[in-house]
Amino acid sequence: MIVGKNIYDGQPRDGTVIAKATVDEVNQFRELHAEHVAILRLTDTQLQLDRDAIQECLALFKEHELKTMEFWGRVHQRLRVPYAWDLRIDIVTGDIFVENEDWPYYDQEEYED
Numbered sequence: 001m002i003v004g005k006n007i008y009d010g011q012p013r014d015g016t017v018i019a020k021a022t023v024d025e026v027n028q029f030r031e032l033h034a035e036h037v038a039i040l041r042l043t044d045t046q047l048q049l050d051r052d053a054i055q056e057c058l059a060l061f062k063e064h065e066l067k068t069m070e071f072w073g074r075v076h077q078r079l080r081v082p083y084a085w086d087l088r089i090d091i092v093t094g095d096i097f098v099e100n101e102d103w104p105y106y107d108q109e110e111y112e113d
Contacts, residue, residue, distance in 0.1 A: 007082035012098050019079050019096045021089045025071075029089045032068050039064060 012018060021029065039061060049057065075096065076083045088099040 007084050011082075011085055011100070014098055014100055017095045017097045018081070018087075021075070021094045021096050023094075025075060025096075026089060026091055026094050028071055030091050032064070032071055033091070035064050036068070 042057075072087065073083060075087060075089075076085070079087075079096070081087070085098055086100045087096055089096050
């Protein structure tokens with residue numbers, strides 16, 4: 001087994017802008033994000049679905065996830081950053097920034113007991 005460097009070693013802090021998205025990337029992200037929010041709202045409605053409807057929804061959700069993975073895979077590849085880094089695009093400014101759920105102003109060492 002070949003041991004390489006840790007993919008998180010060079011990861012910037014959350015909120016760090018690492019690039020600008022292309023106009024096409026911003027538009028694609030906007031569509032994917034709107035679809036994601038619509039799916040979340042649909043799942044919150046607690047609908048009673050029959051087996052066929054569940055299978056249809058599952059197929060649509062899977063299609064959405066595959067489109068999302070393909071989109072982010074292209075962005076990560078263009079930027080040459082690991083796919084494990086969670087990135088986000090600001091649809092107003094076009095900034096691509098790191099977002100891994102780490103609070104930007106939280107220094108874990110400061111708060112350890």
